[in-house]
Amino acid sequence: MRHIISIMLENEPGALSRVAGLFSARGYNIETLTVAPTEDESLSRMTIVTTGSDDVVEQITKQLNKLVEVVKVVDLSEAAHIERELMLIKVRAMGKEREEMKRMSDIFRGRIIDVTENTYTIELTGTGAKLDAFIQALEHSAILETVRTGASGIGRGERVLKV
């Protein structure tokens, strides 16, 4: 099963490699990983999307909690949550393709953030599945480059992850 795990950890050098090392050493799977400092600069917030049986995910959260620099761990998928991912996608846009591409971007609520004579760069936010759908909707040869951030997640409602 797919799980989205949120981690608050000390914003210190090496903390990321401890988390990444744990996943590789124990053979856990990382689908995506994103990390950045929070409003409190001494803390980083990391979101990891992983897959595994319930037993494996239980071990993952326990092992993460064991890392000395990890302050809190929450499996967001245990309750209602929101997740978003950002994609920047550079597409070919020439001649009458330009209009078509613009319309497609609008349908997916994307924004064109860079324009050249032959290309558009589109910014698109949503769940991973929505970004996948956008890619599917385009003609494959029109895609010049994509970059995705991986999912960030947050609990719905009043559920708060704070130290």
Place this chain on the structure above:
Amino acid sequence: MELTGAEIVVKCLQAEGVEYVFGYPGGAVLFIYDELFNVTNAVTGIATAYMDSIPMVIITGQVPTHAIGLDAFQECDTVGITRPCVKHNFLVKDVKDLAVTIKKAFYLARTGRPGPVLVDIPKDVTSARCPFEYPETVAMRSYNPVVKGHPGQIRKAVQLVAEAKRPMIYTGGGVILSDASKQLTKLVKLLGFPCTNTLMGLGGYPATDPQFLGMLGMHGTYEANMAMQNCDVLLAVGARFDDRVIGNPAHFGQVQRKIIHIDIDPSSISKRVKVDVPIVGNVSDVLEELTRQLEASGYKPDQKALSTWWSQIGLWKSKDCLKYDKKSKIIKPQFVLERLYEITKGDAFVTSDVGQHQMWAAQFYKFDKPRRWINSGGLGTMGFGLPAAMGVQFANPGATVACVTGEASIQMCIQELSTCKQYRLPIKIVNLNNKYMGMVRQWQQFFHGNRYSESYMDALPDFVKLAESYGHAGIKVEEPGDVEPALKEAFKRKNDLVFLDFVTDQTENVYPMVQGGKGLTEMILAEEL
């Protein structure tokens, strides 16, 4: 008062009550040595400590901060190399952070599930100066180990224990590490249940007590393994159901039983075996509370059920699974260990290396006290025995220390005979020399069609001469009749290191044996061959 980083390190170690520092001098640590290690050589030791949850602080010298990342001479990413085998590690980049980092290192190493913590100090940090103040306490928001067990969970455990018809208590290294053998013994006595210890847990419950079933696991006793498999309520204390202990978890799970698991590390719980009542906390605290609640509930053992259970255990015991040929004309390794136990009156500190001799020592030396059996369980580090004996002797000057080893293991760290001479450590080395890496040979015999590839030792040194060349005494023993006199002679020499080289039966195997991947009760017994 301003101190240099090196002086700060020494002050910090004094403040933590450190009496002995083990190390090796080198360029990057010279400032510390003026008043400490070559990290790549220490990695095996660190990993050994990590697997067995041994509290240890390692201080390493690093190239100066300005040279880090530039492939400087003797530069090595110590924090990176050791990261997977430490509880935590630090690189100190500013002398002002040094004292508090060392405080944190000791705090982390000793609390929670103990483990090794490494502090890497660049050379310029050891020579830089700053005012010194050692913090009394240290708090870390990201690290708050649980001590007390959840009272509700303990209440559930009390209920389960009270209803048990075929109970079993299985305890591991956690009992030793949390100094809980008194609490454990009291509880086991109160309950009247059978008790087994893991390899790391030996001495946690007195081995000469009738309620003790011996060690369990791959080379555990028949009765311990059978009782473990067939119990209806299992109380696991400071142990982690590892593969050498319960064998194949699917086979273990074929029998329905309720499991209570006490451990300080939540990740040890329900890792290989699903448990019914998890209790996270410090073993000694939880055992005390469990005993208190049992007494308060007016617990009385179900004598009828227990006596049926004990007679079943008696039947298993009658297999006499540790028997060996006592009339052998060649020295049997088991015989040497039985005599060692008798001659040292069961009161020696025994360290071991890794292999057959380790298992025989665990089976035949009856440890009645905790912290008397020092071996490498989790990592199985050959070469552990002699350095461990040195540490034990330093910590307990005047105590009887025996290192049980084999001719392969001892050669992993044989150079330490020199350190033993330099510091006059009167260790007694009991070398069970069968000219084979015995455990490897045993596996080759059982599972690889007797193909003894590379496990024989055709080019061994003369250990007596070797010991003598380091300035120690050596005795070679070839006849069963000479075993006892030689041991007596060695232990009489209180001030000397004596190297006892016992020429033992090359064909002897460790029984019982559970093959890797097999079920705990699928044991190979001596009589079956």
